[in-house]
Amino acid sequence: MSLNMKYNIVVCGGTFDHFHKGHREFLRYGLSIGKKLLLGLTTDKYIRHKKLNNSIESYEKRKDSIEKFLKSEKALERVEIEPIEDIYIPKVWESLLIEAIIVSKNTIENAKKINLERQEHKKYPLVVKTFPLVKNNNNEYISSSKIRNGTMDREGKPYLYPLWLKHNLKITKTLRRKLKKPFGELIRNEKNIKSLKYSHLITVGDVATSTFNRLGFRQDISIIDFRVARKRIFSSIHDLGFLGKEEVVKANNPSGYLTADLFQVASNLFRYPKDKQKVILIEGEEDLSVLPLILVSPLNSAIFYGQPNEGIVKVEVSEETKDKAYSIVNKFSVCTRGH
Numbered sequence: 001m002s003l004n005m006k007y008n009i010v011v012c013g014g015t016f017d018h019f020h021k022g023h024r025e026f027l028r029y030g031l032s033i034g035k036k037l038l039l040g041l042t043t044d045k046y047i048r049h050k051k052l053n054n055s056i057e058s059y060e061k062r063k064d065s066i067e068k069f070l071k072s073e074k075a076l077e078r079v080e081i082e083p084i085e086d087i088y089i090p091k092v093w094e095s096l097l098i099e100a101i102i103v104s105k106n107t108i109e110n111a112k113k114i115n116l117e118r119q120e121h122k123k124y125p126l127v128v129k130t131f132p133l134v135k136n137n138n139n140e141y142i143s144s145s146k147i148r149n150g151t152m153d154r155e156g157k158p159y160l161y162p163l164w165l166k167h168n169l170k171i172t173k174t175l176r177r178k179l180k181k182p183f184g185e186l187i188r189n190e191k192n193i194k195s196l197k198y199s200h201l202i203t204v205g206d207v208a209t210s211t212f213n214r215l216g217f218r219q220d221i222s223i224i225d226f227r228v229a230r231k232r233i234f235s236s237i238h239d240l241g242f243l244g245k246e247e248v249v250k251a252n253n254p255s256g257y258l259t260a261d262l263f264q265v266a267s268n269l270f271r272y273p274k275d276k277q278k279v280i281l282i283e284g285e286e287d288l289s290v291l292p293l294i295l296v297s298p299l300n301s302a303i304f305y306g307q308p309n310e311g312i313v314k315v316e317v318s319e320e321t322k323d324k325a326y327s328i329v330n331k332f333s334v335c336t337r338g339h
Helices: 021-033 059-072 108-120 144-148 173-178 206-215 260-267 290-296 319-329
Strands: 007-014 034-042 079-084 100-103 127-130 168-170 185-187 201-204 221-224 247-253 278-284 302-307 311-316 333-335
Touching (some): 007 021, 021 034, 021 059, 021 100, 100 108, 108 127, 201 206, 206 221, 206 302, 206 311, 247 260, 260 278, 260 290, 290 302
Parallel strands (some): 007 034, 007 100, 034 079, 100 127, 201 221, 201 302, 221 278
Antiparallel strands (some): 168 333, 185 311, 302 311
């Protein structure tokens, strides 16, 4: 056994959702200290209690991601994966001479419970090896929950670039032409708007918002500016079908810009429970605000916005649409003074 191979059999467990950089390093560590790695992978039933569980990948998809990584590391034959529905070691492994268990600082209590159970059954305790959580360049921990929440990608890159929270951004002529095309699926008939189980339902624009209110969808967030085709049509949220019980937040955003004010308001939208409908009233125009909304929204959210003279566009928030929105916003001109 090499100096790095301290144990014959090591065990670990987890959900490994949206397989990311932290998962890769965790498994590499396990492979570095054990000849054989036993991996307990939580089932779909187990993860039902987790936050945003409708955004968690299926057991088979998560297992496939792990196996693809192990294959790339030429270590597939050294790892055995078993489904688990609790924190304890599967019975199928009870007869194996497991020597150590790998945990993160968030799951160290589970290792203590496992060793306590082993003690009750007169078994030797496992050596507990704690692997530090992996951080991104901003010193933030990378986690599946943050990926599901839509705040970072699988490499730990934040979807909100810090500069955007401090300086206004101005659209270029090239981007303006590009953004005239629908960002997602164009729905020409409102009868085709389906009420699906999205984590958050969001409307951008007065026409889309009033349509959803009239159809009784009760969206979580709406962005309005009282204008249609840049002409002021409405004077209050009641004109758009709201009851007046909604939380209204104002943001300054002139036409052709994405302001730091808008980014700051958007970044706070999902920090609190969905106890009240939120309305963002733009002082200026909301024509570009779908972009920051994509960047801050949790995965599996849906954003609906109006496409002039054509219908309503549905954007399903995914890692792909977030990457696309990030790429577009990153090409805006940065205003260092005023507008």
